[in-house]
Amino acid sequence: MLLFLAFAFLNTLFSVQSESSQDSKAVAADNTWNVGLRLYHSIRKNSSSSDQQNVLFSPLLVTLSLSSLSTGAKGTTQQQIHKLLRTSEMKVDKGHEVMAELRRSFHRLQNSSYFLHSGNALFIASSAAHSFLQGSGLQVHHSMDFTDKGQVLQTINKWAEKSTDMKVSGMAGDVTGGGAVLADAMHFKGLWDREFERDGLDTRTFLGSRYTKVRMMHRAGIYRHFEDIEKMVQVLEMPLVDNGASIIFLMPLHVQPLSRLESMLTQNQINTWLGKLKEQTVSISLPMVTLRSTFDMQKYLKDLGLTDSVDEEKADFSGITSDEHLHLANYLHAATLELDTQGGTSDIEEELQKPKLFYADHSFIFLVRDNETNSLLLIGAADSADGDALHDEL
Structure with missing residues (x-):
């Protein structure tokens, strides 16, 4: 009888945990739409009427990068990121773990529903970021010499090319320096359920x-x-x-x-x-x-309530490094999307x-x-x- 009760308790516990995990993933997924639409409107609002550049970016990559960055943030810097990502609404202790599940999920259809190449990275001058390297979800490039801007740009652009199978080139045209550079790069090509002739x-x-x-x-x-x-x-x-x-x-x-x-x-x-x-x-x-777009998202973050991250005086990323007072100087985001004829075939009439x-x-x-x-x-x-x-x- 005791064994039966123990089994029933564990079954109920696992069921509750599973439901909580599903609820949390639903919140995280829904927030990719919230963040995506807010960013879209911010980009369009702040673009000049003569700017003919197409808009293209990945809300999922943005939320993944910010979630990863939050693990190295503290104080109000972290609180603002958590508010944007609605971490408090997730019924688990660590919202970052839920975001990591979304990351794994969107790679599951690689080479079946779509061709996808993407990456997230953080570029910093500090050499003491080793503890942050583990589990952040970001490729961290440390010991960068930001006084050599040409070398920094070359490193970022090579990273973007490698991350996207050479589909994204010339991602970084300039960086501010004096702070961290967060970067996302994505190439996406969907495979239609039925191909075009x-x-x-x-x-x-x-x-x-x-x-x-x-x-x-x-x-x-x-x-x-x-x-x-x-x-x-x-x-x-x-x-x-x-x-x-x-x-x-x-x-x-x-x-x-x-x-x-x-x-x-x-x-x-x-x-x-x-x-x-x-x-x-x-x-x-x-x-x-x-279609291609490249943005410095840093200037749109304030519209999303992330004012401390980009402020040299207020930013607190001491969870990344204590060597320097780190702030987010640039947030580069580049994406390409191919609309092509390629797709599947079906015998169904x-x-x-x-x-x-x-x-x-x-x-x-x-x-x-x-x-x-x-x-x-x-x-x-x-x-x-x-x-x-x-x-x-x-």
Whole structure:
């Protein structure tokens, strides 16, 4: 009887721990959307009207890097990071462990649903950061001579190239010096559940912030789609192989700058749109492009409430090193995403009815979602596409 009671107690304990772990992962995954959307709006708000650079970054990488950095932070510096990451809402002692689980999760579909290369690193001058090296989740490059800026830039750029299979180059154009440099780099190429026919490629005009000639790929199939006539927005979800992840496209019904769509871009509105998606025949045309962005996220951190980390006087990263008063001087983030024809094949015949048209020949927003954890892997805006220019800006 005692053995039975002991077994029942342990079973209940493990069940509670499992539920707590699942709840914590749900909080962490949900926060990738919260942080991602806040950062997206901050980037767009602080960009000049003449800036034609596409927006592309990984909210998951950002939250992973900040979680890792928090393990070396103390005082209000750590408290601000924990508040942003909602660590107190996680039903486990260490939110960093939950984030590490998300890191492992988004690598599980490598070479099946997508090709993914990424890394997070910290570059510091101190030589006494050995204890922080273990378990931080960051590749720590210490003993950096920041008085030799050329060497620092070369080290960062080589790291980014190696981390992304040479897909991200020239990541660091400048660094402030006098503090730590946090860096993220990611290359992502999704594999569609059904590939586009390369024989069907043709050249069309992409009507973004610049009018350019691009190669367009076309296919028709059964997809989850919604047309919001009231808000004049089309929403399309395209699964990747094995439905482990999806790319969600948000596009105005007509050619226009993205500012109107962006004014509606909240987590609640996105969830509303996703809740109205229905399977139907859709004829899809997408530009075959590689989108790239590089940002110094440091200047956007204040908008997210991380004021101490970037303040030379207030920052407390004494958990990393006691040799110097460390602050975050730069937070470099670079990402590339390929939209290509490549994908899986299927013998299942689709019964195609009269199709809805999703013709992405103008600016759109996209979201890459991990369907198992619901994490936001990438968010971006395709505002321009490489090609021969035809007209001036809108």
